[in-house]
Amino acid sequence: MLHSIFRRLVSLGCGDERSDDIRTDGGTATAPASTTTDQTERSWLESEFVRSLPFWFPPTLLMGLFVYGAIGWNAIISLTNWDGFGNPDYSNLDFSMYAQMLGDPTFVAAARNTIVLLVVFTVASLIVGLVLAILVDRGIRFENTFRTIYLLPMSLSFVVTAIFWAWMYNPQSGLVNVVLRNIGLGFVANDWISDPQTKLGAVIFALMWQFSGYCMVVYLAGLRAIPSDQFEAARIDGASTVRMYWRVIIPQLRASTMSAAVVLMVFALKAFDFLFVMFGDTPGPSTDILATMMYREAFSSTNWAYGAAIATVLFLLALVVIGPYLYVQYQRGDL
Numbered sequence: 559m560l561h562s563i564f565r566r567l568v569s570l571g572c573g574d575e576r577s578d579d580i581r582t583d584g585g586t587a588t589a590p591a592s593t594t595t596d597q598t599e600r601s602w603l604e605s606e607f608v609r610s611l612p613f614w615f616p617p618t619l620l621m622g623l624f625v626y627g628a629i630g631w632n633a634i635i636s637l638t639n640w641d642g643f644g645n646p647d648y649s650n651l652d653f654s655m656y657a658q659m660l661g662d663p664t665f666v667a668a669a670r671n672t673i674v675l676l677v678v679f680t681v682a683s684l685i686v687g688l689v690l691a692i693l694v695d696r697g698i699r700f701e702n703t704f705r706t707i708y709l710l711p712m713s714l715s716f717v718v719t720a721i722f723w724a725w726m727y728n729p730q731s732g733l734v735n736v737v738l739r740n741i742g743l744g745f746v747a748n749d750w751i752s753d754p755q756t757k758l759g760a761v762i763f764a765l766m767w768q769f770s771g772y773c774m775v776v777y778l779a780g781l782r783a784i785p786s787d788q789f790e791a792a793r794i795d796g797a798s799t800v801r802m803y804w805r806v807i808i809p810q811l812r813a814s815t816m817s818a819a820v821v822l823m824v825f826a827l828k829a830f831d832f833l834f835v836m837f838g839d840t841p842g843p844s845t846d847i848l849a850t851m852m853y854r855e856a857f858s859s860t861n862w863a864y865g866a867a868i869a870t871v872l873f874l875l876a877l878v879v880i881g882p883y884l885y886v887q888y889q890r891g892d893l
Contacts, residue, residue, distance in 0.1 A: 629873060636867035642860035655867035665868070667843045668851040671758060672875070675829065675847060679762045679769075680822040684815060686766060687773020692803065694774065695781045705778070708771035716831035723764040724836050727751045751836060754844040761845060765832065769825060773818050780814035781807065816883060823879045827872065848872045 602608065636655055640646035659665045690708055694701055711719070726733050727750040735747040750760040784807060792802040830849035833841050839854045841847075848868055856865025 632866045632873075633870050635863055636870050638863050640863045640866075642862045646863075655863050658864065659867055659871070664843070664846065664851065665848075668846045668848050669871075671845060672827070672847045672849075674758065675762060675765075676823055676826045676879075679765050679826050680819055682762065683766045683770045683773050683822050684818060686770040687818065688777050688808075688811075690770065690774040691777035691781055694778055705775070708774050710771065711768040712772045714768065716829065717835050719764060719768050720832045720835035723760075723767075724751065726764075727760055754842060757842065757845040761829075761833065761836070765826070765829065769822055772821070776814050776818040777811060780811045784810055816886065820880060820883045824876065827876055827879070848875070 634648065634651070635646055637651035637653065638646045638648060639650075639654065694705055694708075698704065714722075725731075729735060729747070729749040729752070732750075734750065738744060738747045748756055750756050788806055789802065792806050797805065827849070829847065830853065833845065833847060833850050834853070837845060837850075839850055839858055841850055849872065852865050852868040852872060855861045855868060859865075
């Protein structure tokens with residue numbers, strides 16, 4: 559017993575800090591609660607989560623405030639009757655703006671044009687991009703040159719593309735009508751961006767010209783990832799080139815198609831820049847889309863509540879486009 563007491567005194571004198579104390583009866587005693595708490599706090603402060611806070615917390619806070627906070631505030635404004643003057647009244651929130659929207663023929667036309675632009679532009683760009691990718695993948699000469707030429711329009715902004723195609727569609731000096739007249743098809747020449755029957759088609763064709771090269775690159779990467787022995791097996795089985803691509807190759811490009819389609823649909827919803835540069839904020843019923851109508855109602859007519867309601871609908875439409883893609887990626891474990 560005296561020996562145990564002597565060892566305890568020596569350990570205290572030397573400053574030996576141990577989690578287990580020696581009892582006078584020769585056993586051990588558990589460490590005080592304060593020591594355990596200090597160790598827990600120290601391990602938590604040294605954890606990877608705490609050490610990574612300075613890198614992800616500030617941008618997350620800023621994004622939550624200025625992006626998602628702004629989206630939430632916009633949704634609240636859409637439930638008011640704010641006309642842009644004074645402060646919005648949050649005491650009487652209702653869905654009157656959405657009810658007005660459903661009975662507004664301008665909104666119905668803009669929503670229809672948005673859906674048509676979304677679907678036709680996406681499908682046409684995917685088809686053209688797939689054809690270009692197949693042609694480039696078959697080992698044509700100057701492949702890198704053609705690939706660069708096809709992808710170059712993607713690097714241009716909507717503003718540059720709109721100015722370029724406004725000149726191309728000029729009824730007198732535009733390249734489109736000049737070429738048609740020179741090849742004997744002058745009767746087809748038209749004022750493409752003034753005729754209500756051709757305005758939306760002209761916009762879709764210009765956007766398709768800009769983004770089909772992007773689809774080509776996505777599909778080309780998918781084609782290069784397919785093992786070459788599948789091509790050889792299809793040829794040995796006697797499949798023609800068209801049948802081989804239709805039955806064997808194209809079904810394996812679903813991931814490429816989905817990723818390219820999502821990007822194209824997002825850009826279709828963001829086509830405001832293109833239409834605003836080409837037509838201003840009043841493109842007319844045949845070309846008006848939700849984005850231009852939102853701008854016109856909010857900034858030209860100072861009807862902020864109605865513009866916020868249209869913006870909310872546009873945001874929900876974007877979620878409908880992106881949501882399924884994110885769900886599929888999550889199911890695959892890519893998120």
